[in-house]
Amino acid sequence: MSESIVEVAYSLRAAGYTTLFGSIEAAHPADRRFVAEWAATVDGPVIDAGCGPGHWTKYLTDQGLDVEGIDLVPAFISHARAQFPDIPFRVASVRDIGAADESLGGILAWYSLIHLEPDDVPGVLAEMVRCLRPGGSLLAGFFESAEIEQFPHQVAPAYSWPVQEFTRLLEDAGLTAAAVETRTDPGHRPHAAIIARRSV
Known part of the structure; x- marks a missing residue:
């Protein structure tokens, strides 16, 4: 799906999305722990890649990290800057993070890759690996399924992934899976998250 479609879809729903999901208290306790x-x-x-309203960026800052939030949607960045004025935020795409080669210790991609066409994911992962230092890590959260499936997400069409297939893409990009979390909550699509490290 094109970035312009995703940007417009989230821009139209930015206020409602922020009200529902724009606080760390709205996140599952298991996700906060992970x-x-x-x-x-x-x-x-x-870099919190696809930071939305900035709540995970603030959470990582509270963990003592030096974090910058980026998002495709200007309305999210405006909200994040107003809500968390001491944290840097900018409009940018996960396709072009804008960091120097091997400059980052970590990237959080929390449900920010779900709207990518499956064929586009390897290129985005390559961009992220470019930015990671040797030993740096990516934490990706996504919807889990038995096979790659498109489904009608409330904002814009999205994809769910088998953990094994997503892990293979991470490994093809030069990362090694270090930890996996999966969970199925009543009334929600299955959740998965993978921590993957760049080889030293």
Whole structure:
């Protein structure tokens, strides 16, 4: 799906999305624990890629990390800057993060890759690996399914992935899976998150 379609779709719903999901308290406690455990292993600057309203960016900052949030949607960035004025935010795409080669200790991609066409994911992962230092890590959260499936997400069509297939893409990009979290909550699509590290 084109970035322009995703940007327009989220821009139209930015206020409602922020009300529902724009606080860390809205996140599942298991997700907060998993992200915090990852944060404790990160050494160096971090980018929250697809930061939305900035709540995960703030959460990572509270873990003691040097974090910048980026998002495709200007309305999200405006909200994040107003809500968290001491944290840097900018409009940018996961396709072009804008960081220097091997400059980052970590990247959080929390449900920010779900609207990508499956054929586009390897290129985005390659961009992320370009930015990671040797030993740096990516934490990706996404919807899990038995096979790659498109489904009618509330904002814009999205894809769910088998953990094994997503892990293969991470490995093809030069990362090694270090930890996996999966969960199925009543009334929600299955969740998965993978921590993957760049080889030293």
